[in-house]
Amino acid sequence: MLKYGGRLQHSAFAYAALIMHPQASNLSSSLRTMRLSTASKTQLQSSDERSIFAPKKVIILTKLTRMEFERRTHATLNEEQLKYMLARRGSDYSRLLERHEQHHLYLNIVEQELRNAGIETRVVQRFDYDKAAVEWADAVFSAGGDGTFLLAASRVTSSDKPIIGINTDPHGSEGYLCLLRKRSHEHFKDALKRLLDGDFRWTYRQRIRVRLRGDPGRIEHVELHDQQLNIRSSDAWHGMLSERRSGEQNDGSAEELKDTNGEVTLQELALNEVFMGESLSSRVSYYELQVDDGETMKQKSSGITVCTGTGSTSWFFNINKLNDQCVSDLLRIIGEELSVPMPYDDKQVVRHICNAFNNRLIFAPDLEKMAFSIRDPIYNLTFRPCVDRGFASKIRVRSRCFDAHLVIDGGAAYKFNDGAEAILEVHPEDALKTVIFR
Incomplete structure (x- = not known):
């Protein structure tokens, strides 16, 4: 360790x-x-399970490109009008169009190569990526960047269903969670062959399970993916979202929170991190924190993040580096x-x-531990200094906030106000099945 x-x-x-x-x-x-090279990072430890990848059906979750977003939210504008509007905002229409076309070129190659291999394939955007779509598929591919991978993972609750990320914008996206990272579309055909030939290893990335306690009527879910890119003023966008949510309710694909003795286990599992704190970063977050079975401490800070080994290279790393x-x-x-x-x-x-x-901040994605970090802790005569980061097997946080959220992987959020309590744990059966090449 x-x-x-x-x-x-x-x-x-x-x-x-x-x-x-x-x-x-x-x-x-x-x-x-x-020799001043950086210390080598912990290697991913993979299972001895035989590597067999032979899906009959694959769902591809594609990202919504910025150009697609602009066209959807300004549906009444033609291309020239859209170009003019973007120029007034200081956005480069040509660059957005180029990246849009690069993404779809990569996406089309992924789709075609899978079909050439005899695999039935469906492509969906996040509006149609629901429980039914995931259950239909034997494997999930994400076509986008790390954000698209996180969204794809949020719907996969089984540790038996593999998810593979493809970074369709190698120049503009890091693609840390993606199989080929920074490689272009020319490499996908060979990558797929290696997968089908079993030339890879399974890696199980641990995830955080969250239980909420409190008044069930106050546990309100918010989908942050639907609130991106200043869409609040778009009637067209909200109309589309309302139609989608109505469809989810009709087909039963929308999961309901199940209350058991005043406790709710959230349907989302955190692959990167969980954040708890006031919704406005300019406000101080007030809460009580217990790490494992230690003493409960009252704290004020800019919120607390709890991450997995996968998330230790992301927000957690940048907070503490x-x-x-x-x-x-x-x-x-x-x-x-x-x-x-x-x-x-x-x-x-x-x-x-x-x-x-900095290298010591990073730990293996399959380690059954969490790491917590208190952002900008306030120390004074009332709030004494305490350990502001470390490992934990179980974390309990009771909110004393008034406009706070608990946010999972930057996508799903739940009201987390005064009296609400969150219990965070890692369970091996919640791990996400992914691949790395040998």
């Missing part, structure tokens, strides 16, 4: 102690010539306080220390 709770100061003081050691007189010069400036400043202060020379102006040394710290 990774050692997670240590602070940079400890590492820095240990570094200073080495410099002060009699045998370390040549350390500074040695460090400048040492250090930069070169911070490390250099600390080394300078340590040198001044201890009256010892510190290489605060040696860029290679500073970068090495920075990378060493």
Whole structure:
């Protein structure tokens, strides 16, 4: 297991102690010539299960491109009028069109190659991606970026149904969760052959299960995917969403929250992270936190995030990472306080220390643990300093907020106001079945 709770100061003081050691007189010069590559990240640990991928039916969830969004929300405009409107907003119509066409070129290749392999294929956008669509398929492909992968994963509750992400915008999207990451559409045919030949390993990414306690009538669900890109003023968009929701209610595909003795287990499982805090980031979040079976602590902060190993490279990482400036400043202060020379102006040394710290924030996606991080904790005479990040098997948070949400993977949100309580845990049977190449 990774050692997670240590602070940079400890590492820095240990570094200073080495410099002060009699045998370390040549350390500074040695460090400048040492191998300064970053520490290798924890490898994904995969099951010994035999790798067989032979789906008969595949559903492809495609992202909604920015151009498609603009056309849907301004349906009364022709292309010239749309181009003019976008130009007035400072958006590049030609660039949006180019990326739209690149996405669909990649999407068409994915669809065609799957059909060439004798696999029945359906392509859906998020409006038609429901429980029935997932149950129809033997496997799920996402065509987009990491956001599309997270949306695809949110509907997959079985650990037996694989999900494979394809990054259709290698130049504009990181595609960390996607199989080919930054590779272009020319590589998909070979990638599919490797999958069908069994030249890969299954990887089970752990997910967070959330239980909510409180007044069932106050547990209100909000789909943040439907509130993206300033769509609140679009009557056309809201009309389309209303029609979709009506259809979901009629066909029974919309899951209802099941209340059991005042407790609701949310249907969504968090692949990246869960955030709890006030909806407006400018407001202070007030809550009570219990980690495992430890003491319950009252805290004020900018909210709390709880992540999986998959999410440890995302929001959690960016909350906690250090930069070169911070490390250099600390080394300078340590040198001044201890009256010892510190290489605060040696860029290679500073970068090495920075990378060493940041790499320790990341842990394996299949590790049955969560990592929590308190954002901007407030410490004073009332709220004493406490551990602001670490590992946990179980986390309990009771809200003392008044306009807060619990948000899962940036997509699904639930009202999380005063008195509501959330219990977060990782269960192996909730893991998401994904693939990596050997």
